Amino acid sequence: MLLHVLLLAASGIYAFADNPEIAMDQMTDDELRAFRQQKVAELKERTRHARLEKTPGGAVYPHIFFCTIYYTPKESGFTAERGFDARPITAPGLQGRKYPRDFLLAVKKEGFGRINEAVAGRNYIRWMGDHRYAFADAPVGRRGEMLVPRRSCAISSRNKFLHQHARLKIKSQTVNEETGSDEWFVCDTGAGVHPLQIDLYWGEDEPRGAIGRQRARPRGTWMEYAFDVEVTAKR
Structure with a gap:
């Protein structure tokens, strides 16, 4: 066990020496x-x-x-098991469809998000501003x-x-x-x-x-x- 800990510590030191920005x-x-x-x-x-x-x-x-x-965040990663607020909510532009709350917040920040199930052939939603989202074909x-x-x-x-x-x-x-x-x-x-x-x-x-x-x-x-x-x- 001690050897394992020492090896992990040593690998961290070597990684830092190789690229200080990893710190x-x-x-x-x-x-x-x-x-x-x-x-x-x-x-x-x-x-x-x-x-x-x-x-x-x-x-x-x-x-x-x-x-x-x-x-582009993927809806699949925003689960309660991982600690996210996965309560399904909707918003203007989503046609009543619901998505995990934290996923929609991530889309608002990043601009686009990949959804699990396509809507009318569109696999993404995008933030439009003014509290609105829209379905999209691809991140642009x-x-x-x-x-x-x-x-x-x-x-x-x-x-x-x-x-x-x-x-x-x-x-x-x-x-x-x-x-x-x-x-x-x-x-x-x-x-x-x-x-x-x-x-x-x-x-x-x-x-x-x-x-x-x-x-x-x-x-x-x-x-x-x-x-x-x-x-x-x-x-």
């Missing part, structure tokens, strides 16, 4: 919030002195952005482009450096290892996205857990933030 996964919600504020403040200060590097491959922005993950971006897992991403409308439909190459150990991708396409935006944030679309997944920030995290990755990021806006 964020073990922070409490308050600790991560404070850490995020500190790192974003550092990035904002860096933008004041950063110099754009133009290369044949595009414009390189060295370490002034940070990356996050968003996803700002201008109706279908979101592609590990390829599509969102930026803020207040981003001074990047623009919609930009093709990005993101160099980051966390992003590259966790998503398996370094090529991204900007086709979405969000009201809550920070001007220096690049929100990467993970795809469909069940939520990681029912407590705190785990609700907004996909089950398939530990990644939540990546701050050691170099971005090239490709020509």
